[in-house]
Amino acid sequence: MSNKTVVETVTALVEPILAEHNFELYEVEFVQEAKSWYLRVYIDKEGGITLEDCALVSDQLSEQLDSADPDPIPQAYFLEVSSPGAERPLKKEVDYQRALDQYVNVSLYQQIDGHKVFEGYLRQLSPDELTIEYMDKTRQKQVVIPRDKVAKARLAIKF
Known part of the structure; x- marks a missing residue:
């Protein structure tokens, strides 16, 4: 079974579970690291996810x-369920909306004003x-950054 099919199958299985508890799905990934496979399910909710969640x-x-x-994942794997973390990537539009007025780190494909990375508050x-x-x-x-110049964006912690 392809990684994409595993992700789609797991997404379909986990969404009703999350809906029952008012959690939301952030991301599902199925990856091989060294010789082991990992099924990672990142979840979130208003106010943050707890270990018990x-x-x-x-x-x-x-x-x-x-x-x-049939078994959606025939090979052995480790299941990990966690929060996307304090420095979570901004992937979907809803992630960017929630990050408004938050401290973020934005990496660019090419420089703007002599910088390839900006860390500051997402204002607009x-x-x-x-x-x-x-x-x-x-x-x-x-700085105003065209979205097509953004390589990666994530929440950041200001020290």
Whole structure:
């Protein structure tokens, strides 16, 4: 079974579990690292996910996977259920919306104003652009970044 098919199957199995508990699916990935396979399910909810939330979803999803016929994942794998983390990637539009006025790290494909990475507050968002307010040495500045220039974006922790 292809990785994409596994992800689609697991997504279909986990979404009703998450809906029952008012959790949301952030991402499902099925990857091989060294010789082991990992099925990672990232979940979230308003106010953040707890360890108990992860254990609950892990137990219920594990039961679903074990009882599915045919087995959606015939090879051995490790199931991991977790939060996307404090420095979660911004992938979907809803992630960007939630990140408004939050501290973010944005990496670019090519430089803008001599920088390839900006870390600051996401102040504005449009379908085509992001506006980041950042500190350049001791001066506060804003940069407008075309979305097609964004290689990666994530929440960041300000120290």
